[in-house]
């Protein structure tokens with residue numbers, strides 16, 4: 001299935017058959033009559049979500065299908081895909097959080113100038129799209145986000161970024177375009193701050209082509225809601241003092257902000273509940 005899925009339609013599939021064997025398999029060579037070019041598919045739906053396959057590389061399709069396999073089958077599929085050189089040998093797979101993907105986090109919003117965007121939690125199969133987004137950024141945007149002038153984003157680094165442990169972090173991507181053919185144009189995340197337990201560190205990035213539409217503002221409000229649900233009391237963030245747009249997004253949130261300026265960078269503490277600041 002991984003190798004032969006091409007664009008045509010949608011397929012509903014139980015992730016396991018009646019014998020509890022995985023229906024998602026590495027290869028369908030043994031089922032040569034199952035899919036012909038005409039019958040092949042661009043989207044697969046199981047009890048665990050939707051895999052968008054159209055226009056994606058073999059590696060991306062493998063990842064997307066593994067994400068909607070039964071959680072107990074995913075590790076074996078990852079290993080088989082590695083052996084068959086479909087996934088990188090060093091591909092990470094967070095087995096203990098395989099079934100924690102927050103599929104319920106899914107929203108749509110229309111922004112200024114009629115721009116429509118969808119939002120959902122990040123998935124390992126977003127790696128290539130996130131890399132494409134990274135390479136569209138200006139040097140300034142990269143510096144504002146990562147506080148260093150990173151020039152390349154290799155697989156090793158990006159796979160760590162997209163494999164999120166949803167017990168202690170949340171990462172939301174914003175997409176534009178048709179479902180199944182969308183492009184990631186924004187990403188925002190918080191990670192529980194081990195130094196300050198009820199707080200989480202927050203960061204944003206929005207494709208410059210889409211800046212000024214209110215996307216970061218929307219993501220901020222979304223993250224605040226999700227953080228509160230996880231018992232987080234506020235956000236911490238490091239922001240360069242010249243980053244007026246980011247500061248404005250935080251200010252518009254309306255929560256009290258404590259800012260400490262150190263060598264041109266603000267160390268911010270934003271409290272959702274006044275007493276914790």
Ligand SMILES: CC(C)(COP(=O)(O)OP(=O)(O)OC[C@H]1O[C@@H](n2cnc3c(N)ncnc32)[C@H](O)[C@@H]1OP(=O)(O)O)[C@@H](O)C(=O)NCCC(=O)NCCS
Nearest residue numbers: 141144203205206211212213214215216217244245246248
């Ligand atoms: C900062 C960033 C996330 C903002 O994203 P965005 O989607 O453009 O933000 P929004 O459109 O929601 O809001 C930006 C606000 O800043 C304002 N703004 C933009 N540039 C400004 C400037 N130079 N001075 C003052 N305000 C400015 C906008 O007018 C807007 O406010 P408004 O909605 O009241 O008009 C985006 O520019 C980005 O990705 N920057 C690079 C990475 C980065 O800085 N990350 C932050 C690290 S935590």
